[in-house]
Amino acid sequence: MTHNELIQQIRTKKTFLCIGLDPDLKKIPEHLLQTEDPIFEFNKAIIDATHSHCVAYKPNTAFYEAYGIKGWISLEKTIQYLNINYPNHFTIADAKRGDIGNTSAMYAKAFLETLNFDSITVAPYMGSDSVKPFLSLPNKWVIVLGLTSNEGAFDFQFLNTGNKKLFEEVISTSATWGNENNMMYVVGATKAESLKEIRKIIPNHFLLVPGVGAQGGSLEEVCEYGMNENIGLLINSSRGIIYASSKDDFAQVSQLEASKIHESMKKYC
Amino acid sequence: MTHNELIQQIRTKKTFLCIGLDPDLKKIPEHLLQTEDPIFEFNKAIIDATHSHCVAYKPNTAFYEAYGIKGWISLEKTIQYLNINYPNHFTIADAKRGDIGNTSAMYAKAFLETLNFDSITVAPYMGSDSVKPFLSLPNKWVIVLGLTSNEGAFDFQFLNTGNKKLFEEVISTSATWGNENNMMYVVGATKAESLKEIRKIIPNHFLLVPGVGAQGGSLEEVCEYGMNENIGLLINSSRGIIYASSKDDFAQVSQLEASKIHESMKKYC
Numbered sequence: 373m374t375h376n377e378l379i380q381q382i383r384t385k386k387t388f389l390c391i392g393l394d395p396d397l398k399k400i401p402e403h404l405l406q407t408e409d410p411i412f413e414f415n416k417a418i419i420d421a422t423h424s425h426c427v428a429y430k431p432n433t434a435f436y437e438a439y440g441i442k443g444w445i446s447l448e449k450t451i452q453y454l455n456i457n458y459p460n461h462f463t464i465a466d467a468k469r470g471d472i473g474n475t476s477a478m479y480a481k482a483f484l485e486t487l488n489f490d491s492i493t494v495a496p497y498m499g500s501d502s503v504k505p506f507l508s509l510p511n512k513w514v515i516v517l518g519l520t521s522n523e524g525a526f527d528f529q530f531l532n533t534g535n536k537k538l539f540e541e542v543i544s545t546s547a548t549w550g551n552e553n554n555m556m557y558v559v560g561a562t563k564a565e566s567l568k569e570i571r572k573i574i575p576n577h578f579l580l581v582p583g584v585g586a587q588g589g590s591l592e593e594v595c596e597y598g599m600n601e602n603i604g605l606l607i608n609s610s611r612g613i614i615y616a617s618s619k620d621d622f623a624q625v626s627q628l629e630a631s632k633i634h635e636s637m638k639k640y641c
Numbered sequence: 642m643t644h645n646e647l648i649q650q651i652r653t654k655k656t657f658l659c660i661g662l663d664p665d666l667k668k669i670p671e672h673l674l675q676t677e678d679p680i681f682e683f684n685k686a687i688i689d690a691t692h693s694h695c696v697a698y699k700p701n702t703a704f705y706e707a708y709g710i711k712g713w714i715s716l717e718k719t720i721q722y723l724n725i726n727y728p729n730h731f732t733i734a735d736a737k738r739g740d741i742g743n744t745s746a747m748y749a750k751a752f753l754e755t756l757n758f759d760s761i762t763v764a765p766y767m768g769s770d771s772v773k774p775f776l777s778l779p780n781k782w783v784i785v786l787g788l789t790s791n792e793g794a795f796d797f798q799f800l801n802t803g804n805k806k807l808f809e810e811v812i813s814t815s816a817t818w819g820n821e822n823n824m825m826y827v828v829g830a831t832k833a834e835s836l837k838e839i840r841k842i843i844p845n846h847f848l849l850v851p852g853v854g855a856q857g858g859s860l861e862e863v864c865e866y867g868m869n870e871n872i873g874l875l876i877n878s879s880r881g882i883i884y885a886s887s888k889d890d891f892a893q894v895s896q897l898e899a900s901k902i903h904e905s906m907k908k909y910c
Contacts, residue, residue, distance in 0.1 A: 394744070396747075432740070432744055434738070434740055434745070434748045434751065435744070435747050437747070437748065437751035437752075438747040438750045438751045438755065439751075439755070440713070440717060440751070440756065441710065441713050441714055441717060443751075444709070444710050444713040448709060448710060468738065468739060468764070468767075469703070469737065470737060470764060471701070471737055472789070472790065472793075473791065473792075473793075475703045475704070476703070478703035478704050478706070478707040479706065479707070481707045482703065482706035482707045482708075482712075486706075486707065486708070486709045487709065495737070495764040495766050496766060496797065497764050497765060497766045497786055497789075497797060497798070498737075498764075498786070498789050498791060498793050498794065499789075499791065499792070499793020499794055499796030499797055499798070500792070500793040500796050501791050501792050501793040502791065503793075517766055517767070520741070520766075520767050521741065522742065522767060522768065522770050522771065523768070523769070523770055524741075524742075524767050524768020524769040524770040524771050525767065525768055526768065527768030527814055527815075528768055528807070528810065528811060529766070529768070531802040531803075531807070531810060532802060532803065533800040533801060533802055533807070534800075534801065538797070538800070538802070538807070541797065541800060542797060545796055545797070
């Protein structure tokens with residue numbers, strides 16, 4: 373998907389919601405556990421119920437790998453289902469990969485070619501040759517971890533490196549490896565006040581913002597500090613939507629939760 | 642595997658070689674491509690030929706994920722083969738994972754429980770809660786990226802953060818989250834001179850050292866600067882051993898290459 377196509381989807385649907393598909397067999401409704409592939413059935417129901425309220429879906433690979441081959445099959449079925457039935461939704465493999473050049477190239481093949489995701493999240497610690505192999509495929513995206521939403525972000529990301537914090541250095545340096553048409557950044561909603569500084573460095577890039585909802589971030593603050601003239605935000609919610617109910621009505625309730633966020637986003641679009 | 646058991650293996654076999662199992666269908670011998678699972682057959686032949694010369698095997702997950710479900714099956718068969726036939730070899734899932742706490746816990750389950758590896762490599766950027774979930778399982782290990790062997794390491798890892806370089810800060814801070822019985826560090830052989838400084842911070846931890854061979858690092862330098870009284874090193878070689886020949890004799894030639902490194906290690910053990 374291109375930058376313009378994504379903006380178009382957001383303007384048309386009046387939403388910049390991304391839904392995280394993080395299935396956990398301990399949390400999904402009991403009646404699904406008897407099906408052949410409970411994780412895929414769960415995702416399918418969530419996707420069918422919520423697609424009109426969001427522009428992106430983000431499976432986190434950890435929740436699939438935890439179940440070995442079965443989980444990997446569920447992931448493959450999920451992305452295929454999205455690509456066939458909802459080709460206008462932007463898809464994110466939340467994999468946080470990154471390795472030496474020839475190895476990152478294998479990850480790019482795995483997620484952007486074999487599985488055919490639109491994008492993949494990448495950890496920046498190993499530097500340029502760990503990120504660049506992901507940037508060589510047309511209309512595919514790298515989403516670099518800039519400032520993450522978790523408590524551990526304070527361990528290293530805020531360290532002073534000369535006249536910049538580490539996350540600012542990571543963002544400004546890595547932004548030179550690509551451009552706003554093939555790179556985005558993860559910026560946690562729980563650190564919304566830092567968005568102002570980040571927007572000075574990368575005014576035009578899309579930001580993928582986790583942490584609204586379950587982790588305590590505020591949509592209003594994120595929009596105030598992070599929005600640009602093309603919206604420039606994908607706000608992710610996972611648990612708050614997909615586990616809103618653990619009963620038979622889970623899909624219906626997820627639709628309701630997604631619609632509430634959709635409603636609150638309309639005024640910005 | 643415990644710290645003492647690993648030292649015992651090294652002392653008994655007089656080797657601290659780790660072999661990287663990074664199978665690439667473009668590089669493995671043609672006659673294997675007709676088998677049902679070429680990647681597993683390749684790994685099995687390499688393992689059977691080299692096991693007496695090494696104490697550890699390290700599949701890099703990228704090389705399996707690139708082939709989707711088939712690759713994941715090959716990875717599962719490879720670790721099962723190692724666990725059943727060579728239980729005294731230390732196994733490393735070179736996965737470079739790391740995510741927010743509840744998600745890292747899923748990766749720990751995936752690699753240390755479901756697949757039953759002894760250890761997993763972890764990227765440090767997201768901080769403590771991204772690493773700690775891997776430390777809660779008995780006799781399992783986290784191997785944190787300290788100073789990597791690639792060119793991109795210079796982008797961020799050498800940044801000055803107060804009176805320390807970033808990689809020194811990462812190592813000294815993260816070392817407080819566990820101890821030398823459940824943590825190791827990746828330190829690239831291509832930056833051997835930094836090993837002296839790193840040994841001042843973590844004198845007793847094992848270091849996993851990639852970059853000897855294909856990437857240009859020197860065994861002698863790594864031993865001079867990085868060895869401690871319990872050896873404290875796992876030196877990895879991947880391409881130099883597993884792709885030493887692309888013909889029918891590949892396993893035999895890999896054995897020869899591994900035996901050369903083994904020979905050069907004996908004097909240190």
